Amino acid sequence: MPSRVSDAIKPHKHVLDFTSLQELPESHAWSSLDSPSSNNPPTAADSSVSESVPVIDLDNPNAQELVGRACKTWGAFQVMNHGIETSLLDRIESTGKSLFSLPTHQKLKAARAADGVSGYGVARISSFFSKLMWSEGFTILGSPLEHARQLWPHDYNHFCGIIEEYEKEMQKLAGRLMGLMLGSLGIAQEDVDWAGPNKEGAAAIQLNSYPACPDPDRAMGLAAHTDSTLLTILYQNNTSGLQVLRDASGWVTVPPVPGALVVNIGDLLHILSNGSYPSVLHRAVVNRTQQRLSVAYLYGPPSNVQISPLSKLLDPTHPPLYRPVTWTEYLGAKAKHFNEALSSVQLCIPRTGLVNQNNVENRVEII
Ligand SMILES: O=C(O)CCC(=O)C(=O)O
Numbered sequence: 001m002p003s004r005v006s007d008a009i010k011p012h013k014h015v016l017d018f019t020s021l022q023e024l025p026e027s028h029a030w031s032s033l034d035s036p037s038s039n040n041p042p043t044a045a046d047s048s049v050s051e052s053v054p055v056i057d058l059d060n061p062n063a064q065e066l067v068g069r070a071c072k073t074w075g076a077f078q079v080m081n082h083g084i085e086t087s088l089l090d091r092i093e094s095t096g097k098s099l100f101s102l103p104t105h106q107k108l109k110a111a112r113a114a115d116g117v118s119g120y121g122v123a124r125i126s127s128f129f130s131k132l133m134w135s136e137g138f139t140i141l142g143s144p145l146e147h148a149r150q151l152w153p154h155d156y157n158h159f160c161g162i163i164e165e166y167e168k169e170m171q172k173l174a175g176r177l178m179g180l181m182l183g184s185l186g187i188a189q190e191d192v193d194w195a196g197p198n199k200e201g202a203a204a205i206q207l208n209s210y211p212a213c214p215d216p217d218r219a220m221g222l223a224a225h226t227d228s229t230l231l232t233i234l235y236q237n238n239t240s241g242l243q244v245l246r247d248a249s250g251w252v253t254v255p256p257v258p259g260a261l262v263v264n265i266g267d268l269l270h271i272l273s274n275g276s277y278p279s280v281l282h283r284a285v286v287n288r289t290q291q292r293l294s295v296a297y298l299y300g301p302p303s304n305v306q307i308s309p310l311s312k313l314l315d316p317t318h319p320p321l322y323r324p325v326t327w328t329e330y331l332g333a334k335a336k337h338f339n340e341a342l343s344s345v346q347l348c349i350p351r352t353g354l355v356n357q358n359n360v361e362n363r364v365e366i367i
């Protein structure tokens, strides 16, 4: 198991030239237990399931209440009238497509360094699985300039300009969504000092490409995970693939809705809300005919801020369930424990309801 975030990144030799493959290589063939088709529970496309991830119009006067309900029940929702221009979404999609359609040797010039986070490579969670995923990604943390120069020596400004604009707009939307989420918990955004209207959180952008796959039932685009963020805003092109886990219905497809953006609750909001807004387990599946592209805006608090359950949500019958962690520290826990990271920062709640503060370093169970 890797011990640092950067260790969770596979060396670039695992990147495939997907276009040259007629068959699924063994390295990418998931066993029947893990593969998307095994035990496949009903999906939203099945007529037996009427429920689907809520689509919320942010201009609706009841938006805050609808967001709160979606956070509690689904951990995910889609938003309309979010203020991001369609032309910007079109531009990020087309620049993402042009990045992934560069020749492999060119993309590898911008490969993630062994100890880095930014750049081109396989899914960053790959090290936790014995099989590889049917996807490639490009992560942007800070300025993309150096990597863009490697990819497009004569035209790197085009890419950088779009990324800069996208980040600026997403930052605004993420702040607005945080306001709605906190408001729905009965908390004013101004009361959380790092989340006020003029404060800026930290963020990364993850471009994902899922090429058409010769054997989609045995391949995995991106394995099930929760995001280590407060919230993630996801743009998906007009190709299905994203699924969220809903206890009663199993994996439910989040269909692309023209103009909508998907919002996922991440582990840090789970902690902040003391478990009221659980982070959502999600994955991406692939298909035989169409490339799918997604752009995730991974939004978190400033990296040195300690995140802990909001004091207004606590009382003797609702003790804090998680210990305080910074985003950096939590990413370290994720790189070590992956999908067990949340329980690694869970506090021990004795039957009295009091929290054992001594038992915070190790993974503890609620007893
Ligand atoms: O491509 C998708 O739909 C999901 C991407 C995702 O979950 C991620 O980048 O964390």
Ligand SMILES: [Fe+2]
Residues within 6 Å of the ligand: 225, 226, 227, 232, 282, 296
């Ligand atoms: Fe994700």
